[in-house]
Amino acid sequence: LFYERFEDLPVREFDFIVVGGSSRHGNRLQILTVHTGGTAGNVVANRLTEDADIRVLVLEAGGSDEDAYNSRVPLYAFRLQGSQYDWNFTTTPQAALNDRAIPYPRGFIIGGSSSINVMLYTRGPSEDWDRMAWVTGDSGWTWNSIQPYIRKVNGLSLHFLLSDPHKLKNERFVPPADHHNTTGQFDPKVHSFDGVNSVSLPGWQYSSDPRVFEAIAQSDGEFPFNEDMNSGFQLGFGWAQSTIGEGTRSSSATSYLGPKYIERKNLFVLLHARVLRLKQTNTKFTGANLAVRGIELTQDTGNTIHALQASKEVILSAGSVGTPTILMHSGIGDPTELKTVGIKPLHDLPSVGKNLTDHPLLVTAYNANTTDTPDDILRNETFARPFERRWNETKTGPLSTQGRILGWFRFNLSSPVFGGVPDPAAGPNSAHFEIIIGNGAGIPPPIGHYLGLTVAVVTPTSTGSLKLNSSNPFDAPLINPNVLGTDFDFTAMREAFFASKRFASAPAWDGYIISPTVNVTDDNLDDFIRNNTGVVWHPVKTAAMSARDADYGVVDPDLKVKGLDGLRIVDASVLATLHSECTHTSPDLYHRGTSISLDQAGL
Numbered sequence: 001l002f003y004e005r006f007e008d009l010p011v012r013e014f015d016f017i018v019v020g021g022s023s024r025h026g027n028r029l030q031i032l033t034v035h036t037g038g039t040a041g042n043v044v045a046n047r048l049t050e051d052a053d054i055r056v057l058v059l060e061a062g063g064s065d066e067d068a069y070n071s072r073v074p075l076y077a078f079r080l081q082g083s084q085y086d087w088n089f090t091t092t093p094q095a096a097l098n099d100r101a102i103p104y105p106r107g108f109i110i111g112g113s114s115s116i117n118v119m120l121y122t123r124g125p126s127e128d129w130d131r132m133a134w135v136t137g138d139s140g141w142t143w144n145s146i147q148p149y150i151r152k153v154n155g156l157s158l159h160f161l162l163s164d165p166h167k168l169k170n171e172r173f174v175p176p177a178d179h180h181n182t183t184g185q186f187d188p189k190v191h192s193f194d195g196v197n198s199v200s201l202p203g204w205q206y207s208s209d210p211r212v213f214e215a216i217a218q219s220d221g222e223f224p225f226n227e228d229m230n231s232g233f234q235l236g237f238g239w240a241q242s243t244i245g246e247g248t249r250s251s252s253a254t255s256y257l258g259p260k261y262i263e264r265k266n267l268f269v270l271l272h273a274r275v276l277r278l279k280q281t282n283t284k285f286t287g288a289n290l291a292v293r294g295i296e297l298t299q300d301t302g303n304t305i306h307a308l309q310a311s312k313e314v315i316l317s318a319g320s321v322g323t324p325t326i327l328m329h330s331g332i333g334d335p336t337e338l339k340t341v342g343i344k345p346l347h348d349l350p351s352v353g354k355n356l357t358d359h360p361l362l363v364t365a366y367n368a369n370t371t372d373t374p375d376d377i378l379r380n381e382t383f384a385r386p387f388e389r390r391w392n393e394t395k396t397g398p399l400s401t402q403g404r405i406l407g408w409f410r411f412n413l414s415s416p417v418f419g420g421v422p423d424p425a426a427g428p429n430s431a432h433f434e435i436i437i438g439n440g441a442g443i444p445p446p447i448g449h450y451l452g453l454t455v456a457v458v459t460p461t462s463t464g465s466l467k468l469n470s471s472n473p474f475d476a477p478l479i480n481p482n483v484l485g486t487d488f489d490f491t492a493m494r495e496a497f498f499a500s501k502r503f504a505s506a507p508a509w510d511g512y513i514i515s516p517t518v519n520v521t522d523d524n525l526d527d528f529i530r531n532n533t534g535v536v537w538h539p540v541k542t543a544a545m546s547a548r549d550a551d552y553g554v555v556d557p558d559l560k561v562k563g564l565d566g567l568r569i570v571d572a573s574v575l576a577t578l579h580s581e582c583t584h585t586s587p588d589l590y591h592r593g594t595s596i597s598l599d600q601a602g603l
């Protein structure tokens, strides 16, 4: 159940529940999951509370999504950035971007970033998962091992074969809002139709769509068509799949904490609960690990601090910014850096906050000779009204859709991009860059209609960092994704831009594209990139997983914080490598993280 005030929680019960034995039934177990109101946390909470004997408390700094209209309406997704549902972080000045500091949105709402993101659902290439298994020395992270958390495989539920006792799957592939015939637009064999998280194809058609496919056909194979980029083979252009069901956003809150689950008597969700730090709960003696099962939270900017303790585990799911921030405020991190800001080190883990990596993104747009774009809806309330009425009543129409068509591509290995640098992709079938076709400008200028061709480098080699600004947990951390910080990344952005330009020059666009909105020439391209590149908001690796015996990394392949007891991290920060995909698909990862949690708790 949702609670707004700490005082309303059955706190005593949480404080005094006794954890008895290890048998599955007959014991009252309590697992306190911390700030797991985000994408991953709700998956964890859902899975853990399958067992009525486990009591889970979810702590979320943000509030409810009940009145968040813009979160529900897919077309309005971009309005959530900079809103009350966003933490509204900003990066440090980015050297390669002419020292611009760029906005760094993160969801400040139940559902976390899955309640404010752009909803693209991409699983990435199988090679990325296989590489993560190799890096971490744990075959449980391979593409094949992860599949049963998403879907049934070959008609069998591999849960049984892989001895995962939990049958809940992530994906629930549903018809698009307009119920059009989707034959040839996805491959049913690689999807699940009875999972929790709704996924669908675009539910509204635009006149630019057929031209995209004509341009694909005219590209001499440079931009092939891929029926389903989520099969493990991602390369090519295909229809976007999005976490949308019945024309409405499917976040981890609407799905994993949906009506079917939120009434569970063993699930407690406390909103507006900001966790300040974790607390040591034992005294270390020779040979034993420190236990960190305590937390401190506040609901009134620190005037009142509440302490709680989990009998089993604290599971951190505060995301790639929140998780390392909380760890460092708790003294878990690089001791030298912690002392610099006046924090007493508790546990030496220098990798906390290191290696922050994100996908650089460059929006380019073309003036389009059409009025068939959502630009007028997005900038003119009067124009939008009938469409809103339609969406309110039927959940159909242009408001029911966000992503349209996207593609994943590789540079030729003889490309100038590589100039002595090894190919950073996970394998020969993994993309280096992405092109996102947008009908309309996303956030449109006052006049005009647009076709967006946005590019992203999906194998960046630059890494940045996340550091504390001070010992005050209310100060925003120093977020430095080091965008385009290497020659590879910068050259890759240039080449991705050229590729999108070639795509826009196909005869299919004659009469549709009028001109680019900015005249980019060879002479001003680098400036254009520096002045306009941002990121896709896919930060990972700030609490990265590493092999069990590696002397770097933050969590082991079971997602337990290295060298500590009682503390696990289950969110995007643990990814050991940045995948060539959009990162909220990692519920598959979260599912597995939870299964490990359950197994190791002897449940």
Ligand SMILES: Cc1cc2nc3c(=O)[nH]c(=O)nc-3n(C[C@H](O)[C@H](O)[C@H](O)COP(=O)(O)OP(=O)(O)OC[C@H]3O[C@@H](n4cnc5c(N)ncnc54)[C@H](O)[C@@H]3O)c2cc1C
Residues within 6 Å of the ligand: 035, 036, 037, 038, 039, 040, 041, 059, 060, 061, 062, 081, 105, 106, 107, 108, 109, 110, 111, 112, 113, 114, 116, 117, 118, 119, 120, 121, 122, 273, 274, 275, 276, 317, 318, 319, 320, 322, 323, 326, 536, 537, 538, 539, 570, 571, 572, 573, 581, 582, 583, 584, 585
């Ligand atoms: C604007 C935007 C667009 C994106 N578009 C896409 C997309 O189209 N497709 C895609 O796959 N991915 C997309 N992403 C990325 C994706 O949404 C994230 O990678 C993913 O949701 C991260 O999940 P998480 O569980 O790690 O963190 P989050 O979902 O961010 O959850 C963290 C939660 O912890 C809470 N929290 C943090 N600190 C504290 C604290 N101290 N106390 C209590 N609670 C705390 C937060 O409020 C939040 O609810 C986008 C992200 C953004 C921001």
